[in-house]
Amino acid sequence: MEHEIENLPMFYVAGLAVRTINKNGQAANDIGSLWQRFTQENLSGKLDEREDNELYCVYTDYESDHNDYYTAILGCKVTSIEYLPEGFTGKAIPASKYAMFTPVGKFPANIGAAWQYIWQSDLQRTYTADFDRYDITDKAFEDIESKVYVAVD
Numbered sequence: 001m002e003h004e005i006e007n008l009p010m011f012y013v014a015g016l017a018v019r020t021i022n023k024n025g026q027a028a029n030d031i032g033s034l035w036q037r038f039t040q041e042n043l044s045g046k047l048d049e050r051e052d053n054e055l056y057c058v059y060t061d062y063e064s065d066h067n068d069y070y071t072a073i074l075g076c077k078v079t080s081i082e083y084l085p086e087g088f089t090g091k092a093i094p095a096s097k098y099a100m101f102t103p104v105g106k107f108p109a110n111i112g113a114a115w116q117y118i119w120q121s122d123l124q125r126t127y128t129a130d131f132d133r134y135d136i137t138d139k140a141f142e143d144i145e146s147k148v149y150v151a152v153d
Contacts, residue, residue, distance in 0.1 A: 001101055001114065001117045002101075003099045003100055003101045004099075004100045005097060005098070005099060005100070005152075006097070006098050006100050006149070007095075007096075007097050007098075008093075008095065008096060008098055008149070009095050010092055010093060010094055010095040011077055011092075011093050012077065012078050012079065012080065012081045012090060012091070012092055012093070013056045013058050013073055013075050013076065013077055013078065013090070013091050013093060013131070014047055014049070014073075014075045014076060014078045014081050014084050014088050014089065014090040014091075015034075015038065015043070015047075015056070015073050015074045015075015015076060015088060015089065016034050016037060016038055016043065016073070016074055016075065016087070016088065016089070017071055017072065017073045017074075017089035018030045018031070018033070018034060018071070018072050019069055019070075019071050020069065020070065020071075020072055021068065021069045021070070022066060022067065022119075023067075027072065028112070030072065031057065031072050031074065032108075034057075034072065034074040035074060038055070038074050038075070043075075043088075044075070044076050046085045046088075047075070047076050047078055047084075047085070047088070049078040049079045049080050049081075049083075050076045050077070050078055051076070051077045051078060051079060052076075052077060053135075053136070053137050054076070054077065054133055054134060054135055054136070055074065055075070055076060055133075055134040055136055056073075056074070056075060056076065056077055056131050056132065056133055056134070057072060057073070057074045057131060057132045057134070058072070058073040058075075058091060058093060058129055058130070058131040059071070059072055059129070059130045059131065060073070060091060060093075060128070060129040060130075062127040064127075065125070065127055066119050066125075066127075073089055073091055075088070075089075078090070091129070093129045093131065094128055094129060094151075096126065096128060096129070096151045096152075097151070097152055097153070098130075098149040098150060098151055098152065099123055099149070099150045099152050100147055100148070100149050100150075101114050101117075101118070101147065101148040101149075101150070102146075102147055102148075103146055103147075103148060106142045106143070107134075107141065107142050107143065107144040107145075107146065108144075110146070111132060111146060111148065114148045115148070118148070118150055123150060123152055124152055124153040125150055125151060125152055125153075126151040126152060126153060127151070128151045129151060130148075130149060130150045130151055131148075131149050132146055132147070132148050132149075133146060133147045133149065134146045
């Protein structure tokens with residue numbers, strides 16, 4: 001799977017968080033639950049500081065690597081995380097060099113396939129913060145367009 005290298009500035013994401021692990025499909029279940037709650041309750045509408053209409057799923061606070069526990073935050077890019085609605089978590093995503101992948105196929109299977117590829121690759125990951133960016137504007141669920149960003153050395 002081809003990727004491009006991008007240097008991105010620091011930015012903020014606010015949303016719902018869960019501590020999870022990839023083992024036994026746990027992360028897929030946990031993150032799926034975040035998606036369900038975030039979209040059904042239209043939680044992006046509660047973020048006054050939202051920068052755009054895209055959704056982000058950030059993977060951060062890794063205990064070691066992708067085989068161990070980490071925090072997933074599903075939310076939006078925001079201008080500030082100083083004042084967040086109750087139940088929301090904010091995170092500063094550090095400026096970094098990222099390997100950017102463009103998954104092909106139907107969502108969400110394409111995201112899973114992209115991550116399977118990344119986990120088996122020899123990328124020199126930093127495990128600071130990785131994220132998926134989703135363009136959900138006027139799209140059916142299975143047609144959501146996405147990009148996967150992996151922090152690398």
